[in-house]
Structures are given as structure tokens and as C-alpha cells.
Amino acid sequence: MTRVNRFSFEIHATDGRARTGVIATDRGEIRTPAFMPVGTAATVKAMHPEAVRAAGADIILGNTYHLMLRPGAKRMARLGGLHRFMNWQRPILTDSGGYQVMSLGALVKMKEEGVSFQSHVDGSKHFVSPERSIEIQRLLGSDIVMAFDECTPFPATRDRAEQSMRLSMRWAKRSRDAFLENPAPALFGIQQGSMFQDLRRESAEKLMEIGFEGYAIGGLAVGEGQGAMFDVLDYAPQMLPTDRPRYLMGVGKPSDIIGAVLRGVDMFDCVLPTRSGRTAQAFTLDGTLNMRNARHAEDMGPIDPECPCPTCANYSRAYIHHLVKTDEILGPMLLTQHNIWHYQQLMQGLRDNIASGTVEAFAKERLHRLESGDAKA
Numbered sequence: 001m002t003r004v005n006r007f008s009f010e011i012h013a014t015d016g017r018a019r020t021g022v023i024a025t026d027r028g029e030i031r032t033p034a035f036m037p038v039g040t041a042a043t044v045k046a047m048h049p050e051a052v053r054a055a056g057a058d059i060i061l062g063n064t065y066h067l068m069l070r071p072g073a074k075r076m077a078r079l080g081g082l083h084r085f086m087n088w089q090r091p092i093l094t095d096s097g098g099y100q101v102m103s104l105g106a107l108v109k110m111k112e113e114g115v116s117f118q119s120h121v122d123g124s125k126h127f128v129s130p131e132r133s134i135e136i137q138r139l140l141g142s143d144i145v146m147a148f149d150e151c152t153p154f155p156a157t158r159d160r161a162e163q164s165m166r167l168s169m170r171w172a173k174r175s176r177d178a179f180l181e182n183p184a185p186a187l188f189g190i191q192q193g194s195m196f197q198d199l200r201r202e203s204a205e206k207l208m209e210i211g212f213e214g215y216a217i218g219g220l221a222v223g224e225g226q227g228a229m230f231d232v233l234d235y236a237p238q239m240l241p242t243d244r245p246r247y248l249m250g251v252g253k254p255s256d257i258i259g260a261v262l263r264g265v266d267m268f269d270c271v272l273p274t275r276s277g278r279t280a281q282a283f284t285l286d287g288t289l290n291m292r293n294a295r296h297a298e299d300m301g302p303i304d305p306e307c308p309c310p311t312c313a314n315y316s317r318a319y320i321h322h323l324v325k326t327d328e329i330l331g332p333m334l335l336t337q338h339n340i341w342h343y344q345q346l347m348q349g350l351r352d353n354i355a356s357g358t359v360e361a362f363a364k365e366r367l368h369r370l371e372s373g374d375a376k377a
Contacts (some may be wrong), residue, residue, distance in 0.1 A: 007143075007185040007213055009245050013355045017237070017264040020354040023245055025143050025185050027083070028090045029115045030058040032245065033261045033350050035343045036093060036269040041066045042086040045274045046336040049088045055309070055337070056344030060088060060144075061269045064136050065097035068128075072336050073139035081141030093144035093188075093269075095249070096175075099151045110150070112167070114164045130174035138184055145280045146216065147175035147192045161194035168218075169206040169313040176210050186213035188247060194219055195228060197235055204239035214245040217265070221250040230259050238266035254283065254346055255370055261350050275342050277336030280324045284342070286373025287367070289317075291335065296321040309341035 007208050009032075011021040023030040037044045037052055040063040052060065062082055067073065078084050082092055098115075107118040114129030128136075133148040149168035152161050172189050179187045189207040193199030207215060217236050220229045231252075239248050247267035248260050257268055273283065282289040284304040288295070291303075302312035303320065311320075311334045323331030346366075353362035 005183065005185045008293075009214070009243065011243075013357075015354045015357050015359045016262065018261050018350070018354045018359045019264060019266060020351045023091075026093050027092075027143055028058065030091055030267075031347075032226070032266040033257075033347055034058060034267050035347045036061045036267065037258065037343075038063075038269055038271045038274060039086065039088070039092075040271070041070065042373035044336075044340070046277060046333045047274070047340065049086060051337060052088075052340060053090065053345060055340045056348060057090075057340070059091040060140070062092050062094045062140065063097070063100065064094050064133060064140070064146075065128075067140060068097065068126070068136050069098055069119050073136040077139040077141070081139075083141055091143040092141075094137045094142040094146065096137070096148040096190075097128055098133070098149050099250075112170075114148075123321070130171045131178040134175055134178040134187075136176075138182060141184075143185050144214065145179060145184050145187045147172045147187060147189050147212070149192060149218060149351055151222065152192055152194045152219045152271040154194065154219070154224050156194045158196055158199075161192075161196055161199055165194075165199050165203050166190040169203060172207060173210050176212070188212055188214040188216050188245075190216040190218040190249070191236060191240065192219045192341055195232060197226065197232075200232065200236050201209035201239055204236075204368060208241060212244070214247060214267075215240040216247040216249050218249050220248065221252055221256070221270075226253075226256060226259070229256070230263070233260055233263040234264065254343070255367055257343075257346065258350070258366060261354075262359065262363055274336050277339045278332045279337065280331070281339075282320075283339050284373070285369050287370055291317065291320050291324050291331075293321075294296060303335075303338055304342070307338065307342060309338050311335070311338040311341075 008024045011019050013020050021032050036059050037057050039060045081332055084088055100170045108115040116127050118125055130148040137145040148171050150164050152164040189212040191203045193203045240246055245266045248265045251268050252270050280291045282303045296317040299317040304312055315334055353359040
């Protein structure tokens with residue numbers, strides 16, 4: 001069967017700067033605002049793909065850096081691509097690998113051509129350029145491919161941020177040229193510029209000159225704090241085309257997502273719900289719970305009585321506390337399932353309230369409960 005490589009974005013309603021709509025691909029529709037669970041190494045940790053979909057996820061994220069090392073892009077292609085390999089037949093976005101490569105620190109040597117680095121797995125040497133990143137993502141069979149960029153470190157001087165942004169823009173053009181040789185459904189460019197508004201504008205203008213199916217806001221959630229992130233989001237999304245999806249990379253906590261949606265962002269990803277599930281943290285409407293704490297040992301109620309997930313429907317806090325304390329693998333599985341449902345329920349609430357014109361009231365109520373709730377124990 002020949003893929004038609006369909007990709008389109010339609011906004012169905014707006015409420016202030018917040019938007020709700022649908023990204024259409026040949027592997028299915030993505031309702032926006034959307035949260036993408038992270039499947040770093042071809043798995044959303046502690047979750048069956050069927051359970052991820054049942055939670056409401058329309059799309060997941062795969063990681064180019066990790067998958068190029070294990071099992072390898074060419075092997076993945078021989079095995080039929082990432083979707084078949086992990087039994088997820090809906091859309092997949094793959095990041096470019098740039099963030100993970102840059103985070104290797106002393107193991108990385110960067111130059112105009114690309115980045116040389118040693119694998120954290122076995123010390124083997126590798127080289128990734130914009131062209132190679134696009135090639136790997138194509139071999140994986142990604143539906144949404146990300147341009148290769150440098151994630152500017154924080155804090156950064158203006159000179160450092162400017163140099164980094166302009167390198168990323170040159171790499172964006174090379175990514176686009178490589179992509180057009182054998183296009184997948186969509187390629188997203190990544191805006192950089194750190195905390196500097198004029199650099200963000202220059203980056204956005206260059207990306208629009210090149211032309212992409214969607215646009216990401218990069219270089220945030222790297223230690224700047226929520227207030228500084230929102231300061232950038234007060235203007236950065238508005239610099240990007242209104243008729244293309246806007247993706248805030250690596251974000252975040254529920255309050256981060258709410259604030260970003262109010263500022264015009266459409267797509268998100270973060271390891272937080274799955275990582276928290278593996279560290280005994282549960283998200284609720286009234287804050288986070290530490291399921292290791294003794295207060296849960298004889299509590300036969302659910303994690304969150306307002307949550308419709310299978311964990312809350314069938315298992316008590318007391319049981320999950322027991323699983324966590326005894327290091328039973330079912331504990332992280334149940335907590336991760338709950339957290340993924342919590343995030344997807346948040347996105348559905350945002351979509352519904354944007355459509356009905358009540359998103360400001362919804363956000364105010366959710367943020368008030370998070371700030372004043374007594375669940376943080």
C-alpha cells in the first residue's frame with residue numbers, strides 16, 4: 001500500500017490566543033492541543049501501546065539519538081519501520097537527536113558540518129549532520145521529522161545565543177534540502193534565540209523563509225524557570241505562522257502546559273508523566289502525590305477520585321503504596337498509566353473549553369486547585 005504522505009492542519013476554534021484543531025496525517029488525526037507521550041527507545045516506558053492509545057494519545061514521540069544507537073536505523077528499516085517494530089500504527093514524531101547529542105558535553109565535538117560524539121552506550125564514535133539526522137528519521141519511518149539544531153544552553157550570553165541560533169538556521173536549511181530529496185509527511189523547523197526577543201524574531205523569519213509544515217519553539221524548559229519561559233511564550237508563538245502547528249519541545253508540568261496553551265501553543269512532549277510513574281509520583285487535580293509516604297498505607301481510596309483511568313477505577317492508594325515499597329514492577333506500571341491518563345484528560349479539557357469559549361475559566365480553576373490543593377504529600 002502506497003502512503004499518500006498527507007499532512008494538514010485545521011484550526012476549529014480559538015479562545016484568546018488558545019487554539020483547538022486537528023492535524024491530519026495518513027496514519028490518523030491528531031487533536032490539538034496535543035500531548036505526546038515520550039517513547040524514547042521505541043517504547044513508552046511501562047506502558048503497552050494499546051494502553052497509551054486507550055488513554056487518549058493520538059501521537060507519540062520517538063528519539064533519533066537513542067534509536068540510531070540501538071537497534072540502529074538501517075535495522076529498523078529492514079524490520080519495517082518504527083511503527084511496525086513497536087506496534088504503534090498511529091503518528092510518530094521523531095526528534096532530531098540534537099538535544100541528546102549536545103547533552104553529552106565533553107564527548108561532543110561540534111563544527112559547521114555537524115556533530116561528532118561518542119556513544120554513551122559503548123563509547124563508539126558517531127557523526128550526525130543535518131543530512132544524516134533526516135536520513136535516520138526517514139529510515140525510522142517518522143510521520144513528523146524534526147530539523148537538526150543546537151539546543152542553546154541556558155544561561156547564554158547574547159553573543160553565544162546569536163551564534164547558536166544562526167548555526168541552527170543554517171542547519172535548518174540543510175535539513176529542509178535533505179528532506180525534500182525524499183519527503184515524509186512533514187518537517188518541522190525549530191525556533192531558537194534563547195531569552196532574546198529580537199533573536200527569536202530573526203529565527204522565525206528565517207524559518208518561514210525556508211518553509212516548514214510546522215514550527216517548534218526550542219531552547220526552553222532548559223532551566224530558565226516557568227516565569228522566564230512564559231515571558232518568551234508571550235511573544236514567540238505569535239512570530240510563527242498561524243496556519244501551522246506550533247510545538248513547544250520538552251514541556252512540561254500541567255501548569256506549564258496550561259500557560260503555554262493560553263499563549264497559542266498546539267503540541268507538547270515531556271518525559272515527566274512516565275518518569276514520575278517510575279519514581280512513585282502521581283499527578284492529581286490537587287497536585288502531586290508521593291506514593292511512598294506512609295499516609296497512603298491504609299487508604300483504600302483511588303489516587304484521584306475524579307480520574308477515569310483504569311488504575312483509579314480498580315486499585316487503591318494502599319495497594320499502590322505496597323507495590324512501591326516492595327519494588328514490585330506493577331507499581332510503576334499502574335502509576336504511569338494513571339499519569340498518562342491525567343495528561344490526556346488535561347488536553348481534552350483544554351480542547352473542550354477552547355471550543356466552548358471558556359478556557360480562561362477552566363485554566364484559572366485548574367491552576368487554583370494545583371496551587372492550593374493538599375495532595376502534595
